[in-house]
Amino acid sequence: MFDLDQIPVPDLSDPNFAPFWEGTRKHELKIQKCGGCETHRWPPRITCRNCRSTEVEWVAVDPRGTLYTFTTVGRPTAKGFSSTPYTVGFIALDSVVNVRIIGNVVDVDSAAVKIGMSLSARFVPAGPNDEMTLIHWSPTSVGA
Numbered sequence: 183m184f185d186l187d188q189i190p191v192p193d194l195s196d197p198n199f200a201p202f203w204e205g206t207r208k209h210e211l212k213i214q215k216c217g218g219c220e221t222h223r224w225p226p227r228i229t230c231r232n233c234r235s236t237e238v239e240w241v242a243v244d245p246r247g248t249l250y251t252f253t254t255v256g257r258p259t260a261k262g263f264s265s266t267p268y269t270v271g272f273i274a275l276d277s278v279v280n281v282r283i284i285g286n287v288v289d290v291d292s293a294a295v296k297i298g299m300s301l302s303a304r305f306v307p308a309g310p311n312d313e314m315t316l317i318h319w320s321p322t323s324v325g326a
């Protein structure tokens with residue numbers, strides 16, 4: 183579906199995202215958790231929107247969620263995404279409140295994607311030398 187070896191690799195050592203990439207490499211979804219009020223947040227920020235604390239830790243969270251909204255891309259837009267159609271979703275994590283993450287919705291026909299469907303993370307190597315691991319979202323099988 184995707185030519186993931188063609189995807190441009192971001193700066194994996196960027197301190198704002200390095201813990202995320204280290205997590206995905208180990209098949210974990212890691213996001214920030216405020217050291218002041220314990221609010222989870224994504225994307226990473228220096229200060230907490232809730233309490234303004236700069237204390238932060240990175241925690242692994244359950245990589246399952248619910249499709250909040252999505253779009254289906256019908257025309258190739260970027261290197262690595264030449265095979266269309268594909269679906270990009272905004273996934274609300276089930277285990278933490280108010281955290282949504284963007285990712286490709288896979289293993290389901292674009293026409294069958296529905297808001298509210300249960301999705302689970304799938305960790306896939308990407309980049310010319312598999313130097314990063316992306317999270318794709320796949321329908322959660324019944325009983326999983």
Ligand SMILES: [Zn+2]
Pocket residue numbers: 216217218219220221230231232233234235
């Ligand atoms: Zn806070």
